[in-house]
Amino acid sequence: MELVKDSPLSIGWVTFPIRPPATTMVIAVKATFDLADGGPCPLSAEQQLVTGDMFWDDDVERSVRWDSDLAIAKPQGEWWLTGIWRPSPTREATHAVLDVKVGAQAKRVAIIGDRWWQKGVMGSVTPPRPLTEVPLSLDRAFGGPKYKENPWGLGLVPDPDDPEGRIRLPNLEDAASPIGSSSDRPRFVGLFPMPRTHPARMALTGTYSGDYMTTRWPYYPADFQWSHFQAAPPDQRIQGFFRGDEPIEASGLHPSLPRVRCALPGLAPRVFLQPTGAAPGSPLTQVAMVLDTIVVDATEAKAIAVWRGHIEGVREDLTDVSHVFLVHEPYDRVGTVGEYRAWFDRKLAEEAAEDLAFEPEPIPPDQPVETTVVTEAPSIEQLAAWDAESDETPEDPLAERRRALVEEGVPPEIAEQLAPSGPPAPPPDPAIAAQELEAAIVAARELGQPQLAEALEAAREPAEEEVPPPEPPAPVAPSLTPRERVEAGLAEGISFAGANLVDADLSGLDFSGRDLGEAILTRANLRGCRFVRANLTGVVLDDAVADGAVFDGAAMDGAHFDRLRGQDVSFQGASLEDAHAEQAQLPRADFRGVRGARLELVACALPEARFDNASLDAAELSGSILTKASFVDASLVDAWLDGGVSAQGAELEGADLHLLRAQGSDFSDAGFKWTRADEARFSGSRLDRANFSFAQLTKADFADASCLETIFLAVQAPGAVFDRAALVGAQLGRANLLEGSFMEANLHHADLRAANLYRAELYRARVEDARFELANLESTKLEDR
DSSP: OEEEEESSOEEEEEEEOSSTTSOEEEEEEEEEEEOOTTSBOOBOSSOOOOOOOEEGGGOTTSOEEEOOTTOSOOSSOEEEEESEEOOOTTSOOSEEEEEEEETTEEEEEEEEOOOBBOSSSSOOBOOOOOOOOEEOSGGGBEEOTTOTTOTTOEESSBOTTOTTOOBBOOSEEETTSOOOSTTOOOOOOOSSOOOTTSHHHHTTSOOOSTTHHHHTTTSOOTTOOGGGGOOSOGGGBOSSOBOSOOEEEEEEEETTEEEEEEEOOOEEEEEEEEETTOOTTOOOEEEOEEEEEEEEETTTTEEEEEEEEEEESOOTTOTTEEEEEEEEEETTOOOOHHHHHHHHHHHHHHHHHHHHHOOOOOOOOOOOOOOOOOSSOOOHHHHHHHHHHSSOOOSOHHHHHHHHHHHTTOOHHHHHHTSOOOSOOOOOOHHHHHHHHHHHHHHHHHTTOHHHHHHHHHHHHHHHHTSSSOOOOOOOOOOOOHHHHHHHHHHHTOOOTTOBOTTOBOTTOBOTTOBOTTOBOTTOBOTTOBOTTOBOTTOBOTTOBOTTOBOTTOBOTTOBOTTOBOSSOBOTTOBOTTOEEESOBOTTOBOTTOBOTTOEEETOBOTTOBOTTOBOTTOBOTTOBOTTOBOTTOBOTTOBOOSSOBOTTOBOTTOBOTTOBOTTOBOTTOBOTTOBOTTOBOTTOBOTTOBOTTOBOTTOBOTTOBOTTOBOTTOBOTTOBOTTOBOTTOBOTTOBOTTOBOTTOBOTTOBOTTOBOTTOBOTTOBOTTOBOTTOBOTTSTTTTO
């Protein structure tokens, strides 16, 4: 499923059986606004993402800082406050007042510095300390353990951090009823979200006793109340929902905004779905969205709005939805079906154009250069050293390399082929050649290079003999084809580093052991070529054809081979670190034993490819076809096989898959026996009939995966997650599933005999006809079976 957006707003979704057994897609859209005094709130430059519950200091024992955006349903609109209150940096105070108003509802809270009850008969209160930062949460309001309205609060039990064991008073109080004595039980201070474990919310979750297990399990009880998902106190809820233009007022909220009066800008999201397989141009399905949550964030001086929508009758894995389309517009504007369809098509076309926008810069043709021909010349290495010591930078490095090759006696035709060629240069003037040679001798002596000077001296005599009188021009040799030039170069044993071999027919040639570093072989014909142990570092093989080519043991680090095509290509033992290929077609390619850290094979066709014993740590094979590929004993630590990888029937026995990312891919009938896949992610993937026998799967993630008849025999999977997974007919006999999670999983006809399910979460799991003989069900919801 693809998300298409023409809006900065954030979106997320979950599936849930609101009216079982039908599955409903729950969609949340979130907008973040800057609080700006005196007008509509503008959209923030950075939009907050849709998120789940967030707790203060990430401690689930504390109260919630943010209630999940993905609540299943809210029967009415609500608002609440979050964040950290900060005092004015210019004025010290021990007391402050915070006023907040959303729509027609207002709240006032007194904020007081830290203080404690003094021990003694009178029970006086210590003077409050100067205010610093105060989290706006239930943790700082009145309450304490066993206090039903706020079990997280302060004021009832001794402060564990106080050396005198005194009771700490709350920092947040109802401004209208401050605490006067230790016996006071003040009115509950709202404003903040209540965790879903709050007694008031838990009381709405329904009855789980009686015939629940036989009539409703694993769904919510019949008396479950959807207001359980309301996080705000009851006096911060409205009848119906918000419109999106509600006024917001606050004083004392943020140091930079002592007082703010503004309003939401009146925008609304529009969400559409395109069914999988829909005919081009067919109407989109619109999801009705309602604004049910407004949040004021004191830390960032922001307002956040969350809209929610539902569409019933989708598949749990949403494979029947191909696209989600999100836009926003004024809430009172209603477009036609055709307008939204045209908008969607236009956005799709724009994204497709962006994907195709990048094209590599063409390599400019080289200009002809005049070369001085001598019978003997310094080596390329000597010239390179000379260049390094010289203050001059050559204007044309490729021409310099071509000149050096000619001076070594390489035929000019081959030198032209090994660098971008242009029109033939005029023959050199012998007199000028002699002058240049004399100047080079003088320069070598001045630079302290006696050996170089001697070599040039030795070259001077034959050169001078050729100067007077000038010889008639030599007959022009017939032009050679690019292939003939390369063959001549191979015979001469020259280097092909950086060579321009675009469109060259090199079929059947043997480059074994040769240097082709950074050579450009775009669209070259490499059928049957041999590059055994060749240097191909940084080589470009884009759009080349390489049927039967052999790259065994080659150094190909940083190579680039987009759209390379070839059957039975061999890369055995090659080094492909940081190499990149996209849309390459290499059926039955042999990558056995390659060193491929960070190798990218994106959207490539690699059916029946062999990666046995390969090192592919942090490699990316996203979106590739790996049907019946083999990764036996390979290392894919922290690798990516996500994004719709097709790996049906692949064999990964004994592979190291630690931290593998394999979400949303197809591994049906694949073999994972004896793999080490701790913390691997298979969420949303298809793993039907795959075999994970004896695998290490500690904390692996199989949430929302299809595991029909999958074999997990004797796996070690403590802490593994199978939430909402389809495990119908799966074999989990003797599996160690200690503290695993199977929330809403379908275990119909699954075999869990002798499995260890100690403290596993089975909430709403379907276990009809599942087998649990000799299984350890202690501390699970099935303990009394």
